[in-house]
Amino acid sequence: MILPGIGLRLAEAGKGRLVAKLFYFVFYAAIGSLAPFFNVYLHGAGLSGQQIGLLSGLLPLVALVASPFWGALADRWQIHRQVLALCAFVSGGISLLFLPFSGFWALVGLVVLLSFFRTPIPAIVDASVMDLVKQTGSSYGRQRLWGSLGFVLLSFGLGRLVVLTDLAPIFWLHGLLLGIGCGLLGLLLPIERRENPTGLWEGLGVLIGRPGFGAFLVALVLAGIALSGYINFLSLHMMALGGSEAQVGLAWALAAILEIPMMAFGSRWMGRFSQRRLILTGFVGFAAVWLVMGLATTPTALLLAIPFSGASYAIFWMAAVGYTAAVAPPGMGAxxxxxxxxxxxxxxxAIGSVLAGSVWDVYGGEGVYLVSAAVMLAAAGVFAWGSRTERE
Structure with missing residues (x-):
């Protein structure tokens, strides 16, 4: 027999997991509607590889300030739902402004605004979901896989529907899914309020002082440099090898397809290994896949390699989110x-976008992916060296 109070909490937890799944699905569907063709849109607007790299680099550069700002604001005042809804609604509206405006400097302004409001959304949701699954005994991967599914469906579907002469639908879908879908779901996501959260500066001091965390951050910077080249120039690399619009969409769908089973079932066997080992496995897996992609000479060869990058991402990201949640002081998850x-x-x-743009202009996709592979191996080395104290 289940006591009424316990039954009510279980029902609320079940509702919370459903909302989390829907939020991930809608948010990453929005990303899947824009990301595969955004740089193709910029290229069609007449921007050079270096300009595309600079513009793409603005998104994360703003994120460097926006993510900690919104995360700290949500934690300090315990207003996670309100921050989620605000950021989703505003970023959705900004997406629609890409339709009437064009030109490099207009795009610069829109990219800055979009990054400021959209970037903090995944971090706040991840922190909230980690708290939720700890209470219910579920797994983060079982919730996050719905984001991969949404990304696959939208990127693959649009790849078969859009034409390069009219990319307006990608901005409409991105804006509506974010502004309406995520805006409403953000208000429904159950987020536990903490009466006495850790002070911001005290918590940051504790966090930075954790053994191995500094090396983890440095490794993540290097990983970001490598990942930006992979993501920002995937579509252009596919088309440079003779791929079609449909193959561009398929490439992005394949990039996420193995994330789904990995996140659904991976937590069972990944629990046997330390988060440190899993993060290193993800880093090395990325490097191996990108080496193959850099040496690929046909769209088919590229498509065959891409899914394994998604598997590497699933291993790396589930471990990275779990590692961060484990070292976060109470009330400072976001x-x-x-x-x-x-x-x-x-x-x-930000660094990687500029670097990859310059490499693309001189060496093309082969150079971008070989450089990304080398930088990711450097990330693995830094993290392995810096986190060695965790084993000792």
């Missing part, structure tokens, strides 16, 4: 996730 996101998707991504 801040900690935002800080790690700022290192990887902020500083690292």
């Amino acid at each position: 801040t900690a996730q935002a800080l790690t996101g700022a290192a990887q998707a902020g500083l690292g991504w």
Whole structure:
């Protein structure tokens, strides 16, 4: 017999997991509607590889400030739902402004605004979901896999529907899914309020002082440099090898397809290994896949390699989120996730976008992916060296 109070909490937890799944699905569906064709859109607008790299680099550069700002604000005042809804609604509206405006400097302004409001969303949701699954005994991967599914469906579907002469649908879908879908779901996500959260500066001091955490942040910066080249120039590399619009969409869908089973079932066997080992496995897996992608000479060869990058991402990201949650002081989950996101998707991504754009202009996709592989191996080395104290 289940006591009424316990039964009510279980029902609320079940509702919370459902909302989390829906939020991940809608958010990453929004990303899947824009990311595969955004740089193709910029290229069609007449921007050079270096300009595309600079513009792509603005997103994470703003994220370097925006993620910690919104995460700390949500933690300090315990207003996670309100911050989620605000950021989703505003970023959705900004997406629609890409339709009437064009030109490099107009795009610069829109990219800065979009990054400021959209970037903190995943970190706040991840922190909230980690708290939720700890209470219910579920797993983060079982919730996050719905984001991969949404990304696959939208990126693959749009790849078969859009034409390069009219990319307006990608901005409409991105804006509506974010502004309406995520805006409403953000208000429904159950987030536990803490009456006495750890002070910001005290918590940051504790977090930075954790053994191995500094090396983790440096490794994430290097990983961001490598990942930015992979992501920002995937579509252009596919088309340079003779791929079609449909193959561009398929490439992005394949990049996430193995994330789904890995996140659904991986927690069972990944629990046998330390988060440190899993993070290193993800780093090395990325490097191996990108080496193959850099040497690929046909769209088919590229498509065959891409899914294994998704598997590497699933291993790395589940372990990285779990590692961050484990070292975060009480009440600072969103801040900690935002800080790690700022290192990887902020500083690292900004540097990597500019670097990859310059490499693309001279050496093309082969150079971009070989450089990304080398930098990711450097990330593995830094993390292995810096986190060695955890084993001792």
